[in-house]
Amino acid sequence: MRWLFISLSxxxxxxxxxFLNTRIGKMPALGEFLSPQHGFWQNAEPAGxxxxxxxxxxxxxxxxxxxxxxxxxxxVYADDPTDAVYVQGFLHARFRLWQMEFQTHASAGRVSExxxxxxxxxxxxxxxxxxxxxxxxxxxxxxxxxxxxxxCDAYTAxxxxxxxxxxxxxxxxxxxxxxYEPEKWNNLKxxxxxxxxxxxxxxxxxxxxxxxxxxxxxxxxxQLLFPSVPDSLxxxxxxxxxxxxxxxxxxxxxxxxxxxxxRSALSLIExxxxxxxxxxxxxxxxxxxxxxxxxxxxxxDPHLELSLPAIWYEMQMSGPSINVYGSSxxxxxxxxxxxxxxxxxxxxxxxxxxxxFYEIQFRDDSKKEYFYNGQWEKTKMRVEEIAIKNExxxxxxxxxxxxxxxxxxxxxxxxxxENKAIAMRWKALDPSNEAKGFWLLNxxxxxxxxxxxxxxxxxxxxxxxxxxxxxxxxxxQQGAFPARWDRQGxxxxxGYDSSYQWQGIIPQDENPHALNPEQGFLQSANQRPVDANxxxxxxGNYDLYRGITIHNRLVxxxxxxxxxxxxxxxxxxxxxxxxxxxxxxxxxxxxxxxxDAGRYYQIVKDxxxxxxxxxxxxxxxxxxxxxxxxxxxxDELAALKMANKLPYERTLAEAxxxxxxxxxxxxxxxxxxxxxxxxxxxxxxxxxxxLDSLNQQGKLxxxxxxxxxxxxxxxxxMMPFSRSxxxxxxxxxxxxxxxxxxxxxxxxxxxMGAETQAFVVYPGGQSGNPGSKYYDQFINTWxxxxxxxxxxxxxGDEAHPRARWKMEFLPTNN
Amino acid sequence: MKFFSxxxxxxxxxxxxxxxxxxxxxxxxxxxxxxxxxQKPGFAFLSAFLALAFLWGGLAxxxxxxxxxxxxxxxxxxxxxxxxxxxxxxLTSLIGGLVAGFSALTASLLRAKKINA
Numbered sequence: 009m010r011w012l013f014i015s016l017s018x019x020x021x022x023x024x025x026x027f028l029n030t031r032i033g034k035m036p037a038l039g040e041f042l043s044p045q046h047g048f049w050q051n052a053e054p055a056g057x058x059x060x061x062x063x064x065x066x067x068x069x070x071x072x073x074x075x076x077x078x079x080x081x082x083x084v085y086a087d088d089p090t091d092a093v094y095v096q097g098f099l100h101a102r103f104r105l106w107q108m109e110f111q112t113h114a115s116a117g118r119v120s121e122x123x124x125x126x127x128x129x130x131x132x133x134x135x136x137x138x139x140x141x142x143x144x145x146x147x148x149x150x151x152x153x154x155x156x157x158x159x160c161d162a163y164t165a166x167x168x169x170x171x172x173x174x175x176x177x178x179x180x181x182x183x184x185x186x187x188y189e190p191e192k193w194n195n196l197k198x199x200x201x202x203x204x205x206x207x208x209x210x211x212x213x214x215x216x217x218x219x220x221x222x223x224x225x226x227x228x229x230x231q232l233l234f235p236s237v238p239d240s241l242x243x244x245x246x247x248x249x250x251x252x253x254x255x256x257x258x259x260x261x262x263x264x265x266x267x268x269x270x271r272s273a274l275s276l277i278e279x280x281x282x283x284x285x286x287x288x289x290x291x292x293x294x295x296x297x298x299x300x301x302x303x304x305x306x307x308x309d310p311h312l313e314l315s316l317p318a319i320w321y322e323m324q325m326s327g328p329s330i331n332v333y334g335s336s337x338x339x340x341x342x343x344x345x346x347x348x349x350x351x352x353x354x355x356x357x358x359x360x361x362x363x364x365f366y367e368i369q370f371r372d373d374s375k376k377e378y379f380y381n382g383q384w385e386k387t388k389m390r391v392e393e394i395a396i397k398n399e400x401x402x403x404x405x406x407x408x409x410x411x412x413x414x415x416x417x418x419x420x421x422x423x424x425x426e427n428k429a430i431a432m433r434w435k436a437l438d439p440s441n442e443a444k445g446f447w448l449l450n451x452x453x454x455x456x457x458x459x460x461x462x463x464x465x466x467x468x469x470x471x472x473x474x475x476x477x478x479x480x481x482x483x484x485q486q487g488a489f490p491a492r493w494d495r496q497g498x499x500x501x502x503g504y505d506s507s508y509q510w511q512g513i514i515p516q517d518e519n520p521h522a523l524n525p526e527q528g529f530l531q532s533a534n535q536r537p538v539d540a541n542x543x544x545x546x547x548g549n550y551d552l553y554r555g556i557t558i559h560n561r562l563v564x565x566x567x568x569x570x571x572x573x574x575x576x577x578x579x580x581x582x583x584x585x586x587x588x589x590x591x592x593x594x595x596x597x598x599x600x601x602x603x604d605a606g607r608y609y610q611i612v613k614d615x616x617x618x619x620x621x622x623x624x625x626x627x628x629x630x631x632x633x634x635x636x637x638x639x640x641x642x643d644e645l646a647a648l649k650m651a652n653k654l655p656y657e658r659t660l661a662e663a664x665x666x667x668x669x670x671x672x673x674x675x676x677x678x679x680x681x682x683x684x685x686x687x688x689x690x691x692x693x694x695x696x697x698x699l700d701s702l703n704q705q706g707k708l709x710x711x712x713x714x715x716x717x718x719x720x721x722x723x724x725x726m727m728p729f730s731r732s733x734x735x736x737x738x739x740x741x742x743x744x745x746x747x748x749x750x751x752x753x754x755x756x757x758x759x760m761g762a763e764t765q766a767f768v769v770y771p772g773g774q775s776g777n778p779g780s781k782y783y784d785q786f787i788n789t790w791x792x793x794x795x796x797x798x799x800x801x802x803x804g805d806e807a808h809p810r811a812r813w814k815m816e817f818l819p820t821n822n
Numbered sequence: 823m824k825f826f827s828x829x830x831x832x833x834x835x836x837x838x839x840x841x842x843x844x845x846x847x848x849x850x851x852x853x854x855x856x857x858x859x860x861q862k863p864g865f866a867f868l869s870a871f872l873a874l875a876f877l878w879g880g881l882a883x884x885x886x887x888x889x890x891x892x893x894x895x896x897x898x899x900x901x902x903x904x905x906x907x908x909x910x911x912x913l914t915s916l917i918g919g920l921v922a923g924f925s926a927l928t929a930s931l932l933r934a935k936k937i938n939a
């Protein structure tokens with residue numbers, strides 16, 4: 009009998025330990041996870057934590073001191089610039105290791121390894137887009153150049169120096185929750201990070217959407233519905249600028265009319281992970297003549313999907329040969345947006361189309377040959393090995409053609425008929441060395457050096473705004489852009505004929521640029537960079553209204569201050585609504601409104617055109633315009649079953665302002681001819697029930713409706729690590745471009761006077777640890793539209809009141 | 823008195839083991855102590871349970887207070903849909919106590935058997 013008790017108790021004891029040591033589904037092994045000496049409690053950083061440390065590390069050339077200020081921003085001082093990069097790698101890993109590894113895993117299509125087969129389609133698409141293939145090409149370039157080789161090696165050594173110090177109990181909490189461990193960092197991961205930026209910023213071309221819309225409309229109609237140059241464009245390069253005669257004049261293939269502009273077969277490819285079209289940004293610079301202090305002021309706020317841990321890591325890197333301050337990407341060396349002792353720069357996305365698709369005819373299922381220039385050409389095969397958590401490895405064979413990888417074929421998302429497939433030509437898969445460009449820019453002292461530096465930036469192309477202490481202001485739209493014939497690459501192109509290939513790259517000196525313009529300022533906000541006089545066809549996902557607002561708010565101004573610039577960067581004025589609201593109000597039949605609808609009419613009529621948190625007008629206006637859009641387009645586009653490209657809001661707005669009898673107003677499904685007045689009124693009446701329901705839920709105010717949320721990188725599965733319900737206004741088409749989860753990921757205002765004055769903020773914090781008070785420290789400041797004044801460390805500042813902690817790095821041979 | 827000594831020794835040895843060994847070292851620690859120190863099975867269970875409940879609960883509370891409840895609140899929200907840091911302190915304390923308690927109980931039963939035999 010006693011033995012029975014002993015056995016029972018023994019079995020129970022062992023079973024308990026085994027159970028608590030086992031991961032069950034998404035639940036981590038609880039014994040380890042809860043153990044105060046091993047598990048998550050170790051990530052609960054004391055609020056008064058002392059970050060001062062001494063590290064003796066192999067691979068350093070000399071001593072490096074890092075002074076952390078009260079916001080945990082590191083100010084690195086190194087005698088040798090590669091030592092500064094080494095320590096940058098260490099610090100990125102120290103504060104953001106999980107994020108930088110997860111983002112590079114995601115870029116490489118390795119998410120299934122971590123989360124299981126739910127990510128398999130995502131991973132397959134990443135592989136098929138050639139993300140790792142492109143990263144390998146970039147890696148070869150990075151390592152061919154002695155400068156970038158030494159930078160990448162130092163950065164990687166720094167990251168690994170940190171990983172080597174890491175014990176299991178110190179792992180970032182995401183590793184503990186998901187149940188895996190970090191691997192060693194390498195230079196390929198740096199390249200993978202750059203490729204993830206290329207995808208985010210130059211990976212959206214809408215070719216599939218346009219091709220399916222082209223199924224319904226003639227080429228003439230397509231040009232009307234998707235015009236190249238909007239009427240009210242305020243381009244980046246001041247209008248009237250003379251452009252060079254084009255060095256390349258691309259020739260449209262003779263067969264284009266019958267083979268390309270024909271109405272296409274209905275294409276049903278839906279990309280698995282399409283980058284957000286609103287990835288964009290604002291930047292502007294006002295020259296010395298326009299400012300109160302007589303010094304140029306440069307401003308930049310890049311708009312991205314917001315995340316925690318934040319995409320940016322703020323820091324200063326200084327030493328005898330470098331002194332740069334700004335925001336860096338955990339994952340790559342150098343500073344991406346910032347300033348040094350002589351210049352300041354900022355970036356916005358060019359939005360230009362860097363990617364085209366070609367329809368390929370394979371000879372058979374084997375994908376070994378495809379038809380090209382009258383014969384069967386051999387493909388190159390790349391076998392992608394995708395590890396899946398708790399499952400067998402998945403092998404995916406990707407065929408490479410003269411254009412690039414075949415992304416979609418019979419084994420992946422292809423609904424085309426027999427042996428047809430889609431190959432991709434993407435500039436991001438060509439050799440380039442962007443890391444060199446950014447490093448040179450970090451060191452640039454004047455306009456000439458800035459121009460030399462940015463020439464290395466090929467993809468993703470950016471609008472580099474510039475100001476120097478010597479008083480120059482400039483902007484370049486920099487990238488390696490394909491020279492296209494008129495409307496080349498809007499739709500999927502025939503892949504059997506070399507005449508549809510890109511015929512060249514626009515020479516760098518023909519890229520849109522301006523230096524010290526008469527108007528005294530320069531701005532870019534993802535709009536088309538040039539007016540219609542530019543000699544190339546340059547399609548892209550452009551915005552329109554932010555550029556108009558910025559231009560209108562700067563033109564002719566004098567005595568501008570840093571505070572004026574902060575106010576502009578956080579401005580909620582809605583130029584789009586200002587353009588179209590009068591027309592909507594004029595065409596609304598107010599007599600047909602009951603009391604309830606009349607109340608909403610008053611709200612939108614009295615609205616001050618600002619998307620502030622407490623305004624109700626933006627909700628009514630947005631729903632009203634969306635409803636009108638649906639009424640106008642849905643009848644024509646109903647034949648398309650998938651989510652498609654509606655003509656842009658700006659196109660509809662401009663078409664209606666030009667002509668209230670715009671032909672698409674008519675509903676093709678009714679015998680009557682609908683008028684704009686009828687549609688505007690129908691659209692308004694249609695939104696009343698929705699507005700009533702929002703009103704009952706307390707979501708009629710813009711802030712509550714929009715519910716701005718900064719999600720953790722793992723999105724809805726980690727809501728407690730996210731911040732939602734943030735009280736911030738703004739939105740699409742507005743300078744303060746903050747939407748539900750997308751917007752200003754970094755705000756910077758720099759006055760380039762005798763002593764540089766810089767103000768920055770971003771929606772996150774310096775630490776990537778959700779258990780640290782520095783994880784989301786800046787979010788409330790950001791939401792309130794406030795900034796932090798930057799402290800720039802100078803040699804001798806060791807005892808500066810803002811130098812809160814000191815990390816010392818000493819070289820060692822052991 | 824012995825009861826309290828056992829609690830203190832178990833807690834201290836478990837703490838020391840935690841610096842070197844995996845989390846489950848608390849089980850062999852409680853086991854060995856219960857094997858060496860004669861206690862009735864019920865007391866063996868209770869002393870080991872209390873030792874680890876105090877140790878893990880105490881460490882967790884200390885960390886939690888220094889952390890201003892930031893992480894425990896978030897994880898309680900993640901696991902239980904309720905941002906109450908107490909939940910995780912109590913759970914931690916309970917799990918530590920149960921593992922050590924059953925381990926000590928087994929050892930104590932085994933010890934009693936040997937002595938009787």
